Amino acid sequence: MAPTARKHGAKPGDLIEISRGAYQHWAVYIGNDEVVHLTIDGLVKCDNIWKVVLNDKFKVNNLLDNEYHPHTPDVIVKEAKERVGKKVRYSLTDYNCEHFAAELRYGKPESRQVRITIFKVLRYVGTCGVIGTLGAFGGVGAAAVAGAIGTASTAGAFGVAASAGVAVASAASALFKRRKR
Structure with missing residues (x-):
């Protein structure tokens, strides 16, 4: 055949x-x-x-x-x-x-x-992204508040989350910019 x-x-x-x-x-x-x-x-x-x-x-x-x-x-x-x-x-x-x-x-x-993957990543790190965005707008405010009301480890966690959130927000911003031709 x-x-x-x-x-x-x-x-x-x-x-x-x-x-x-x-x-x-x-x-x-x-x-x-x-x-x-x-x-x-x-x-x-x-x-x-x-x-x-x-x-x-x-x-x-x-x-x-x-x-x-x-x-x-x-x-x-x-x-x-x-x-x-x-x-x-x-x-x-x-x-x-x-x-x-x-x-x-x-x-x-x-x-x-690429867009779908970024949305999945953002959803996955959602809490860090929210805390990080708040941290970015408030500077180290979130970590300072956490330090004032909690322990040093809580303040450190907010600081790390803020850094992670800023990194994710920066990456997302770069990916969604239109290519200029």
Whole structure:
């Protein structure tokens, strides 16, 4: 029996989301079973879709079509092909494969998985974030109040929480700033 061809259902210009377990890898379908994608070392590559997908689950996911007007398929494919072989500054939070794919389709580098991850982190450290924000606005006030009404270890805990909260707030602020082009 002859091997059956695998099907993907993608059309040129579509974004391909590949589930890698803890994260998703993103690529742009350009036709003829080829995708253009950004690697972690910042290299833009053109590969066979099955070489990139491997045995992982994947889907066509033009996730921002309801938010932004996508470029036409011919413009997306042309731009993707022009970037192949080029090296770009890769950053897990500022410019990853999802930013790259979204930029090709919509003209705007955006990563939903980065935003979702930050929201999860903020929710996880919620108390430290609240205390830290209060500490940031009140300087060392929270630690001073804790020291006045409690023990030295309580004051120290507020100080550490304030520092952690300020760090989380700073990281979140940096991640949500729009990239200027």
